[in-house]
Amino acid sequence: MALKEIVVMLGPAGSGKTTLAASLGKWIERKQMIRVGYVNLDPGVRKLPYKPHVDVRKYVTVDEVMDRYGLGPNGALIMSVDMAAQHKDEVAEAVKRLPYPYIIVDTPGQMELFLFREAGPAFIEALRGAGFPVAALIYDPSSLVKPEDIVGLKLLAMTTQFRLGVDAVPVLNKADLLGEDGRIPVLLEDSEQLRRELLRSEGVYAEVAEKILAVLDEYKLATRIPRISALNGSGLEELYDMLHEIYCSCGDLT
């Protein structure tokens, strides 16, 4: 069997990782006729809209940790994600054994527990033994109001790539929230326009904004940003294609 295509769902809390994991998986099964394996790495989730084939809650859950150690939700989330990471090799081995060519990996609700602690780098490294991981970096458009916010999103994508060593495709989830406002999508994809608006703004950081943008351009973040609508499923094909492109251009070589 060819190297498994592993898509890791990342994004700040509340961006809709888990919902998109389910809808992307369903779409791939139905439209691409490819069987999808689901992996849940979030020990804090209670209900999932998909049936995970590999589930880190087999080893640890936030609720158990809260009860056993008398911790509040903050502390218990940190501890349970750290504890989950200790089972990275069993998780990766189970993923490897799944008879599915396409794997969708759902990650902890609070991204920073994954990204800025040990768990993310550890899980990704282990998963490389089971296939080729690529990340979808999911973003909620309600956090994108000013031009500076878009620089923040791009910096997060870059940080993700740096910390985890995987390519990340930024995704705008809940695109229905964008409504008629076409400004944000334009700024996301048109770095010239973004540059103009940043320089026009009165922000303290306008002067360095241009240099940062130059690096972001250089860094070749995805220039297209799929917009997902849960209402009609639009954007899923574009997301699938972009992830698949990365897999094809790099995955076969490793």
Added chain:
Amino acid sequence: MALKEIVVMLGPAGSGKTTLAASLGKWIERKQMIRVGYVNLDPGVRKLPYKPHVDVRKYVTVDEVMDRYGLGPNGALIMSVDMAAQHKDEVAEAVKRLPYPYIIVDTPGQMELFLFREAGPAFIEALRGAGFPVAALIYDPSSLVKPEDIVGLKLLAMTTQFRLGVDAVPVLNKADLLGEDGRIPVLLEDSEQLRRELLRSEGVYAEVAEKILAVLDEYKLATRIPRISALNGSGLEELYDMLHEIYCSCGDLT
């Protein structure tokens, strides 16, 4: 009274924001003879090592939200931080009325709820009506292993500055964990050495690393990075001085 000096404690979950809020505050009261007001913006914290003068738990707590809405810890954390932000003006007003010149603001355990959603920008904006906010970006050195991790930290500092519009001083907490390993502190402060190690590493991103570093240099992130030891309180003076320097160079002008 002069413009209040407001220090906002930021950092990924588990980096030690709350503990450092308490120890920095105590140090300032004892060594600088300045009275400190404490503000807690974390609706999820159960016990605090300081007595908050303004506390967002007056309006909302994670435990209440879990009970009332039947949410798990993840969902309840997101919702409660969003709900807390609706009280930003009352919080800022209460801070303004505090008879203390120095204010330490503790933020939600999960930084992304503050940084990547509405709460952070909203609270910071409101607090500008009460004083001059500067951020301490607290980092746990156990997340710093590879040269790429340090770029991740610097990108996070830049992202923080962009999202919140405040200057951020990176702080290495739990410096005792560094032990005898002098490599990480050197790489943090010596961008030439960091550049050399990045280029030597086999990572996919070595080629763009240099350009990113050039921007980070340009961006004039703090070149000194205070290292805090909880054991003997070292680093607190350096941190205080650096925050105060920013306040003095910008605070008086606004």
